[in-house]
Structures are given as C-alpha cells and as structure tokens.
Amino acid sequence: MKKMKKALAMLMVLTMVCAMFAACGKNDQKANKDQTNKENTKDNSTDGKSGDNKEKTTAGSTGGKTLRIYCWNTEFQDRFNEYYASKIPSGVTVDWVINPNEDNVYQTKLDEALQKQASASPEDRIDLFLIEADYALKYVGTDYTLDVVKDIGLTEDDLSQQYQYTKDVVTVDGSLKGVSWQSCPMGFLYRRSMAKAVLGTDDPDQVQEMISDWTKFDAVAAKMKDAGNFMLSGYDDDYRVFANNKKLPWIDDNNKIVVDDEIKQWVSQTKTYTDKGYNNKASLWSAESTAQMAKDGKVFGYFGPAWFMDFCFMDYTLDDPNQPKEIGNGGYGDWAMCKGPQGSYWGGTWICGAAGTDNIDIVKDIMLTMTCNKDTLVKITNKFGDFTNNVAAMTELANSDFGYPFLGGQNHIKVLLESAQDIHISAASPFDQTMTEKLQLAMKDYFEGVVTEQQAWDNFYTEVLGKHPELSK
Known part of the structure; x- marks a missing residue:
C-alpha cells in the first residue's frame, strides 16, 4: 500500500x-x-x-x-x-x-x-x-x-x-x-409500508433478521418480486457492500489487477437479480432510480449511509420538496433502516x-x-x-x-454504530475510483444481455489498461 x-x-x-x-x-x-x-x-x-x-x-x-x-x-x-x-x-x-x-x-x-x-x-x-x-x-x-x-x-x-x-x-x-x-457506515433503507404488506412487520430488528445474510436477502427479494415489487432499484445499489468487504486490493505489488471474490459475487448476484426481475434495471443516480424513491415507488430498499439519506434520497421521497419535510408529505416517515447482510461504508x-x-x-x-x-x-x-x-x-x-423523523422516529445511529466500528481500508488502493467506474460500466452490458460475461471482463480490462498502461491483467 x-x-x-x-x-x-x-x-x-x-x-x-x-x-x-x-x-x-x-x-x-x-x-x-x-x-x-x-x-x-x-x-x-x-x-x-x-x-x-x-x-x-x-x-x-x-x-x-x-x-x-x-x-x-x-x-x-x-x-x-x-x-x-x-x-x-x-x-x-x-x-x-x-x-x-x-x-x-x-x-x-x-x-x-x-x-x-x-x-x-x-x-x-x-x-x-x-x-x-x-x-x-x-x-x-x-x-x-x-x-x-x-x-x-x-x-x-x-x-x-x-x-x-x-x-x-x-x-x-x-x-x-x-x-x-x-x-459513513451504510445501512439498508427500506419502505415500512411495503415491509408490513409483504413481510408482516416493519420493525427494524425483525426486518434485519430476515436479511441478515445474502441467502436470506435473496429469499426476501423473491417475496418482493411475487408481490409486484423490486428488492433493489438496479445494478449498482449493493456494489459497495461487496466492494467494501474485499480482502484484496485491486492491484498487487506487481501492478497486476486482482479481482476479489466479493466483486465476483456482486457480478453473479446482480445478473441473477436482473434476469429474475428482482431489480428495476436502473443505474445509480439515474432518473429511473430516483423516481422509484417516491411514495408510490415499487422498490423496497436502497443501501446508503446517512449523507445519502439526507442529501440525496429524502427529497425524492416527498410529494413536494418545497413544502416542509414532515409526515404527510409523500413518503416522509415511511422509511426505516437496518444493517443489511454485511457492514460497509x-x-x-x-x-x-x-x-x-x-x-x-x-x-x-x-x-x-x-x-x-x-x-x-x-x-x-x-x-x-x-x-x-x-x-x-x-x-x-x-x-x-x-429519533430521526424521516425514519418514523427510529434511532438509526444505533443501527450504524456497529458498522462504523468495523470499517477498515486494508483493501483500498489508489485505483479504486477507476476500477469502480469501469467495472460498473462494463458489467451493465452483461447484465442487460448485450455481451457475454467474458466479453464484459475483456472490456473492463481494456478500459482500465487504456487509462493505466502501467498495470497488467
């Protein structure tokens, strides 16, 4: 490092x-x-x-x-x-x-x-x-x-x-x-009303138990699909949960690109979710993604830290962002947070x-x-x-x-505290931004069926090496 x-x-x-x-x-x-x-x-x-x-x-x-x-x-x-x-x-x-x-x-x-x-x-x-x-x-x-x-x-x-x-x-x-x-520890922001309708409860502790690992998360995703909803908005929503749990940096001491198993798991899961209709096939920050944050949206949840909730998410849940942020304005108060399958930031x-x-x-x-x-x-x-x-x-x-009013009075600091204490950057590298951008872009074509997985990986390597010729596959 x-x-x-x-x-x-x-x-x-x-x-x-x-x-x-x-x-x-x-x-x-x-x-x-x-x-x-x-x-x-x-x-x-x-x-x-x-x-x-x-x-x-x-x-x-x-x-x-x-x-x-x-x-x-x-x-x-x-x-x-x-x-x-x-x-x-x-x-x-x-x-x-x-x-x-x-x-x-x-x-x-x-x-x-x-x-x-x-x-x-x-x-x-x-x-x-x-x-x-x-x-x-x-x-x-x-x-x-x-x-x-x-x-x-x-x-x-x-x-x-x-x-x-x-x-x-x-x-x-x-x-x-x-x-x-x-x-910036992350949690899983989920829609209370949808949790009650599909899972029978909106209690953060009980919802957390239902999605406490990826196998359970997949099972809830299937239930959401059966109810006419999406578990996630799109391709990139849980990328950082996997990426933050990598054991290996993107680049080794010989400047060779290393793909950690957590990254491979994200690719596999996202392809499955796309093919099964568990996500809405949206890209992060896209209009398709933010539109589903509204009160009548069909997406169950979004991964994000506190800044995401306050600065990027909340306004899209409101019927009128120019009116007071309070119960009755769109989905304000209809959200809660739990840790999710893995701690991350x-x-x-x-x-x-x-x-x-x-x-x-x-x-x-x-x-x-x-x-x-x-x-x-x-x-x-x-x-x-x-x-x-x-x-x-x-x-x-x-x-x-x-208690935070947007989350129905829930104390989300308690939820995030455990993740915050576990955060480390042992797998960080100076190339993280490039790798994240190029990987998400290349894999989108694979998720949408435009190219094969191998072609997507080839495109990823081509883009990265084009920007950083000092690296190798």
Whole structure:
C-alpha cells in the first residue's frame, strides 16, 4: 500500500503540472443538489459568502481577507453556515467556489487552481478544499495539502475521538492531510409500508433478521418480486457492500489487477437479480432510480449511509420538496433502516488545508469546530441525521432516545454504530475510483444481455489498461 501511495503522489505532481494539457478521469457520480443553478462569475461557481454576520467571535488571527473554499455541492456549506459562519472574524469574506462532480469538472477546476496557488492573488488563493474517499490519495500524497498536525496545529488529543478509518484514508507516510466531520457506515433503507404488506412487520430488528445474510436477502427479494415489487432499484445499489468487504486490493505489488471474490459475487448476484426481475434495471443516480424513491415507488430498499439519506434520497421521497419535510408529505416517515447482510461504508468528505493559505488560524479553528468538537457534531446529527465522526458522540446518541423523523422516529445511529466500528481500508488502493467506474460500466452490458460475461471482463480490462498502461491483467 505504501508503495502505491508513493507512486500515486509522484503521479499527482506530474498530473498537476500537465493539467492545462490533459483531462483527468471521470469522477465518481454523486448527486449534487442543484448547486450549479446559482453561478458566480468565477469558475462557474456558486457564490455563498458567509462573512457578514452581525455577531461574531474571533477564530484567531488571520492574514487574509478572503477565505476561499473549494467544494462540489452545498453539503459542507450548509453545515458550515449553521455551526461556524458566526465565528468568522470581522472583515473576512468567505468565498465558496462550487463546481459539480459530474464529468470531473470539480477535480479539473481544483487542479488548475492548485497549480496556480503559489502565484495567485490573496483573494484567489485556496484556503480549504474538499475531497472524497475514491480520489483522496490523489491529493493527500502531494505538497498541495498541509499536514493537519505539523502544519495546521491540531493535536492527537483533538483527533482522538475520530474514527480511525477516517484518518487512515487521508494519511500518507504518517502524515495526516485531512479531517472529516462524518463517518459513513451504510445501512439498508427500506419502505415500512411495503415491509408490513409483504413481510408482516416493519420493525427494524425483525426486518434485519430476515436479511441478515445474502441467502436470506435473496429469499426476501423473491417475496418482493411475487408481490409486484423490486428488492433493489438496479445494478449498482449493493456494489459497495461487496466492494467494501474485499480482502484484496485491486492491484498487487506487481501492478497486476486482482479481482476479489466479493466483486465476483456482486457480478453473479446482480445478473441473477436482473434476469429474475428482482431489480428495476436502473443505474445509480439515474432518473429511473430516483423516481422509484417516491411514495408510490415499487422498490423496497436502497443501501446508503446517512449523507445519502439526507442529501440525496429524502427529497425524492416527498410529494413536494418545497413544502416542509414532515409526515404527510409523500413518503416522509415511511422509511426505516437496518444493517443489511454485511457492514460497509460509502464515501465521505474530507477537509484539506491548502498549502499557501494565508488564513491558517481560521483553517485550524474550522477543523477543530467542525470535526473535533463533540457538541457541534451532536448538533449536526440532530439537524441533518449525519453519522458524525466522533466515537463518544455517536455512542452517546446510539444509547439515547434520539429519533430521526424521516425514519418514523427510529434511532438509526444505533443501527450504524456497529458498522462504523468495523470499517477498515486494508483493501483500498489508489485505483479504486477507476476500477469502480469501469467495472460498473462494463458489467451493465452483461447484465442487460448485450455481451457475454467474458466479453464484459475483456472490456473492463481494456478500459482500465487504456487509462493505466502501467498495470497488467
């Protein structure tokens, strides 16, 4: 793993130097909540300035008058505005540069800006930028990111309650290069009314018992089909459950591509589900998938972490997203969560301090407040439903009377806690994003009967090797 991280760090430097001449690979698709509807004159970016609050407490001394934050949607911005904006020192303006994930726009814009960081004017200089798990190593293995402890000044005690895997994802050669306010264990979101009608109960503990392994999951899928429903929306819905339980990284020490048995099981199961009509033959994030989240949808459940539920899923369950999120608005309250056949996680967002920032004290205080402060993290969970990155906070809420209205008052933190404690990244590699995208694309043709399984694998290898010729089959 260390060998691959170092190699990727060198690759990143070369990529950044050549950013003007070569496009990066397509980014992992993640729903963006119409953040590009409001456009700034710079970089087609959303302008969400947060520096004009009437009451402020100083976060620390600051050299710059503009705090510039690069991200791809409003998820972090919403939380920042709620729990930090009032601490921005007087005279400092927060400039949000928001570019969408789709078609790699975000990474391309970020790469171009980081390349110019040393010569940028103070107002154009990046102070903070956000990254996702699938491409984290692209950035944390370079000098464009500051060491959270050595350069920014957080202590081991400050970071002691964060889930270890959230630190491992952004650590290279002992250097921690980012922090996150969230941990992202996944659960199985299911429709209560459908569970009652088909399974006789909507109780999360009883439903969990019925789908606690893949054999049981298959049996429930057959029942759902007999009742005129779909167990899953489509091809990719449970991919990460299998992928997160891999024992082997995608690439071995000889740069050879390795296909773990969990990946083979996903291919086999998905083909079976497609042929038997257990899924709705939809792709992740497609209109066909999101349409089935509505109150009258026929899909029983979706795998996802807390951020998926709050930021990508909930609005599609409502009759009117512009009306209050409450019982009576579409399917609000008609959902529950259980662990599912295997513990797993999906994604996450990390905050990185950009080398060259002239607001190091504010950067430090943002990291402390938004990712280390237990009280703040409890508030984020209460308002947004996030499973936040603090062991003490999540353990406390899991054992409390906390209930999330969207889930009919269920305490989903208790459901997710077990998975969070089991998350590891021992099988992670710098090529995970490429492998995921190319595999899902190649196998879709197989699932739909366009090509044979062997042809699909051949197409997968061709695409991967075309992007990474340094690898081999």
